[in-house]
Amino acid sequence: ARRRLRRAELLHRAPLLPGESPGPDRLVVLEGERPDAWWLPGTPPQLVVTTAALRRLRGRQLDAVLAHEKGHARARHDWLLHCSAALADGFPQVPVFAAFRDEMHRLVELAADDVASRRFGRLTTALALLELNEERGVFGPCPVSHGQVPQRVNRLLTDPDRLPASRRLRLTAAAALVPVVPVLVALAPGLRALG
Incomplete structure (x- = not known):
């Protein structure tokens, strides 16, 4: 019901032009004083x-x-968020579900950040987050809302943790030997019979 209401409001604020059909590639631009971008889940999802x-x-x-x-939109994060919210709202006496809902929201944002950073770079994505959220009061000594934005920006600006080269080499060698083990187990009785 909420999704239908938001879609109706979006159609009222940005009606389809004659001959235009709603599609997954349609970008809706709304007049607004606050810099913002979001996706409206559904079929098809709408970028606003x-x-x-x-x-x-x-x-x-x-x-x-x-x-x-x-x-x-591609990863259908709306389903994950709706399921986690349904658990938290359906069982308010179980605090694990509320924590699960909050963590799910954080994780889908990190996953979407990773999608953007793989294509356009970590610095560009971090700067875009800064530009969108600079006036919202999320940075500074007393952040007011969207408390995870500074952590997301810091995560994008720090180098990802990598295993040392020696450890990567050992893991690669072990992974290469894994397919050999079943062959040796299968051939062991035959080699004993020959020997």
């Missing part, structure tokens, strides 16, 4: 961007934000 976001984001930063939102 405000004019303030278009003014603030340039080139690859805008592309990174759109890739982030398309990553949500």
Whole structure:
């Protein structure tokens, strides 16, 4: 019901032009003073961007934000969020489900950040996050909302942890030997019979 209401509101604010059909590649631009971009789940999913976001984001930063939102749509993160919210709302006396809902929200945002950063780079994606959230008060000594944005930006700006080269080499060698073990087990009785 909420999704239908949001789609109806979106159609009211940005009606289809004559001859235009709703599709997965349709980008809806709404007049707005606050820079924002989001995707509206459903069939087909809709990408929505405000004019303030278009003014603030340039080139690859805008592309990174759109890739982030398309990553949500392709991975169907709405299903994960709805299921985790249903558990938390259905069983409010079980605090694990509320923590699961919050963690699921964080994880889908990180996954979408990774989609954008693989295509447009970690720095570009981090800068786009900064541009979208700079005026919301999420950075500074007393962040007011969207408390995970600073952690997401820090995560994008720090180098990913990698295993040392010696450990990677040992893991590769062990993985290469794994297919040999069943062959040796199968041939062992035959080799004993010959020997």
